[in-house]
Amino acid sequence: MEATALEQTLRERPDDEASWGAYGSLLREQGDIRGELIRLEQLHAHARPADRDELKRRVDLLVEEHQQTWDAELPPEATVRLRRHGFVLKVAVEWSEGAPTLIGKALQGRFVTGLHIMSGEEAEEADEDYYDDEPDFDEDDMPQPPPPHEVGALADLDLGGLTELGLAYFRIGDPGAEALAAAASDGRIETLDLRYCGISDAGPAALGASPNFRNVRRLHLQCNRLTAQGVRALAAFERLEELDLRYNPIGADGAQALIEAPFVGSLKRLLLYREDVSDAGAQKLAHAPQLPTALRSFWRSV
Structure with missing residues (x-):
């Protein structure tokens, strides 16, 4: 699915995690670090308790480094x-x-x-x-x-x-x-x-x-x-x-x-x-x- 079609889907259904996953894959292909953030946050949502702390640490580091740029x-x-x-x-x-x-x-x-x-x-x-x-x-x-x-x-x-x-x-x-x-x-x-x-x-x-x-x-x-x-x-x-x-x-x-x-x-x-x-x-x-x-x-x- 094209990026614009996925974006429209996500505007209409922001809780659609499958579409977020597909959008994250496209972003990673384009070199947008938010694609990696989507991947990590989705992994964290379904991870075993033993793995969550490490995934959360990686998510926090990405957000700390890039959030100001994204909000710009x-x-x-x-x-x-x-x-x-x-x-x-x-x-x-x-x-x-x-x-x-x-x-x-x-x-x-x-x-x-x-x-x-x-x-x-x-x-x-x-x-x-x-x-x-x-x-x-x-x-x-x-x-x-x-x-x-x-x-x-x-x-x-x-x-x-x-x-x-x-x-x-x-x-x-x-x-x-x-x-x-x-x-x-x-x-x-x-x-x-x-x-x-x-x-x-x-x-x-x-x-x-x-x-x-x-x-x-x-x-x-x-x-x-x-x-x-x-x-x-x-x-x-x-x-x-x-x-x-x-x-x-x-x-x-x-x-x-x-x-x-x-x-x-x-x-x-x-x-x-x-x-x-x-x-x-x-x-x-x-x-x-x-x-x-x-x-x-x-x-x-x-």
């Missing part, structure tokens, strides 16, 4: 979030005026299919404690709307080739969601992470109407400003398998909207608290025949 294929402003066999799979970029151009360059990496866009505030808080902070709440116990951000340029992004897109903790609000809906994409995004983004009901409506997100299977909307109306808009995400709506006051009407959604029978994971749907909403979920048995049983226990 990316713009220096991009932060690597995930690698496999020496190749970058996921990057993070801080939002700025020049971010659309920077992101375009970062996504040219041959296996980059995951992108996290950070706000300036998040980038300044590089330690893990940042993710323990929650936004301020208003008098109705709703997360405060986001401060003004220049998010209209999100519409200038080319998201083609991405399977995972995250903007968690970047409070883009509904204008940002609407801009994302207008961005260029080939519609391959399967994971969309919009936790703590200050999105209300108009955001899911815009995203659901966009072909960019027609294949989303995992949608994370924890701690936004959604009500039952926003949950009804989620009906456009027909392929959902995992949905996180925690800390959104969707109420009993929101629970009913979930039960009536076209994806409800395919859900494998639904993250909600009783307080999000009210006691009446919890009862609805507990006795909804549309929900998979495991999820329905869970609601009977809370």
Whole structure:
């Protein structure tokens, strides 16, 4: 198989170790040391316990010697979030005026299919404690709307080739969601992470109407400003398998909207608290025949 065909296969199926093995053989023929790294890491994965330490030592030496050179294929402003066999799979970029151009360059990496866009505030808080902070709440116990951000340029992004897109903790609000809906994409995004983004009901409506997100299977909307109306808009995400709506006051009407959604029978994971749907909403979920048995049983226990 040609290298380009293998690369396309690995973009679509990054866990396909047989294709990685074939790609490693091609790289070794081309003198790319990452071919040897693939070989050693695959040997390590299946080695006898007695052989693993030596293989791990050889892997570590290769990575230590060459990783900086491999990462130089990316713009220096991009932060690597995930690698496999020496190749970058996921990057993070801080939002700025020049971010659309920077992101375009970062996504040219041959296996980059995951992108996290950070706000300036998040980038300044590089330690893990940042993710323990929650936004301020208003008098109705709703997360405060986001401060003004220049998010209209999100519409200038080319998201083609991405399977995972995250903007968690970047409070883009509904204008940002609407801009994302207008961005260029080939519609391959399967994971969309919009936790703590200050999105209300108009955001899911815009995203659901966009072909960019027609294949989303995992949608994370924890701690936004959604009500039952926003949950009804989620009906456009027909392929959902995992949905996180925690800390959104969707109420009993929101629970009913979930039960009536076209994806409800395919859900494998639904993250909600009783307080999000009210006691009446919890009862609805507990006795909804549309929900998979495991999820329905869970609601009977809370």
